[in-house]
Amino acid sequence: MTGVCDFDGCTVGETGVCALERDPASCEHHVGKEPSESADGAEDENDQSDLATIGAPVLEHQTGMSAFPASRTLGPDAISKMMASRYVNVIGILGDPEAGKTACLASLYLMISNAKLAGWNFADSKSLKAFEDIARGAREWDAGNPPDQMTVHTELSDDRQPGFLHLRLVRESDGRRVDLALPDLPGEWTTELIGTSRVDRFEFMKSAEVIWIVLDGRALESKERRQGVISRVGQLAGRIVTLFSGKIPRLVLVTTHRDSGELPDTVQARLIAELGKRDVTATIVPVAPFSNDEEVKPGFGLEDLISTTTAGDRSLSEFWPSADPIEGTRSYISYRRDR
Ligand SMILES: Nc1nc2c(ncn2[C@@H]2O[C@H](COP(=O)(O)OP(=O)(O)O)[C@@H](O)[C@H]2O)c(=O)[nH]1
Ligand SMILES: [Mg+2]
Structure with a gap:
């Protein structure tokens, strides 16, 4: 198998002739362009650019607004x-x-x-x-x-x-x-x-x-x-x-x-x-x-x-006021009247 065809034994990479006698451009086994001089050159270029990025920042600089609010007050x-x-x-x-x-x-x-x-x-x-x-x-x-x-x-x-x-x-x-x-x-x-x-x-x-x-x-x-x-x-x-x-x-x-x-x-x-x-x-x-x-x-x-x-806040009323009953007063009816 060559680098451009996944059909076992195909020599299209070396000879340019498809082992199945098809057009390499339309053959289903053809998986990429033939490696060529120019492609090699591109690889070299990639290598060059890889070298150039050594030591460069690994994360891109953020261009949008900061995610943190400018103020720490509550909304x-x-x-x-x-x-x-x-x-x-x-x-x-x-x-x-x-x-x-x-x-x-x-x-x-x-x-x-x-x-x-x-x-x-x-x-x-x-x-x-x-x-x-x-x-x-x-x-x-x-x-x-x-x-x-x-x-x-x-x-x-x-x-x-x-x-x-x-x-x-x-x-x-x-x-x-x-x-x-x-x-x-x-x-x-x-x-x-x-x-x-x-x-x-x-x-x-x-x-x-x-x-x-x-x-x-x-x-x-x-x-x-x-x-x-x-x-x-x-x-x-x-x-x-x-x-x-x-x-x-x-x-x-x-x-x-x-x-x-x-x-x-x-x-x-x-x-x-x-x-x-x-x-x-x-x-x-x-x-x-x-x-x-x-x-x-x-x-x-x-x-x-x-x-x-x-x-001016509401004064808190006593939760469970003790009130000894006084004879003759209508405590039940008067409850909360004074609050
Ligand atoms: N000496 C003095 N300086 C004050 C007083 N009140 C405010 N300042 C000053 O006046 C300036 C304006 O006050 P600031 O609180 O920023 O005003 P704001 O725009 O109403 O928030 C600041 O430099 C304060 O420090 C004060 O009672 N005495
Ligand atoms: Mg101010």
Whole structure:
């Protein structure tokens, strides 16, 4: 048998004549082209190219997008799954770029992970890496020489979906656990919500119990910028009312940069009055996630922020209250009336 015919004894390879007297091109036993000079040359070429690839990378460079998400925050699906198994307090966090939203989250994480958030202990987080990402700048912070920027500008891998951070805290006073889902959103989302009423990305807020509106405390201190900020808060409240078609979650105005100065009572009153025009009420919590003032500790106000955020939660009723019967009272009928 030759290299081009699988019929035993065929010499078509040497003589070009088919042993079965057929046309080699159409013979069923003919399995390939005759080895020729040019084919030998091609083999040599293959050998050459084999040699050339020695030492070259064995895997081709990936040309598509990385399979890993750019951010390690949790998507809305992960939060929904979590909500199916336990009560999760979703928080809406709004505020213009540079207001201090990410700083609040980074500082909250640093405080709780260093056991410095009075009244609360850390229990768990499903997004530790994402917290580490936003807190890295602050970790490198040298108290005497703070960097210009403690946090990086927030960008999402998918601009239509919020990225959430998760924290489970335990309240020292009663051992109660709270699961917080905190979105770290780009400020542009708020700017566009106010400017163009773009609400599609805020669907998740319908599950929120509390909304933080984060405001740059320095802008509220400055006489020139103050009125602009107050008006925007009013516009934002209007958008929120429309988004919820009426009944809105509790609002907390988080004013950052407390280390630059205290928010005057008159400014607080003007903020509340502006919201009042839209029948909206809010609690104001001044904070300083980071601080350049020795008098104000970094993390100032965050305990207050967490207490205010979780304050409206349903108080757990006692599972099996003991009630000694009192003669003459209609206990059976009155049961649960006081709850
Ligand atoms: N000193 C000080 N710096 C703050 C405070 N809040 C925010 N910052 C800084 O202000 C900058 C913008 O904050 P960031 O949280 O990124 O704003 P975001 O766009 O709302 O997320 C960052 O460099 C923060 O470190 C504060 O209370 N005190
Ligand atoms: Mg941010």
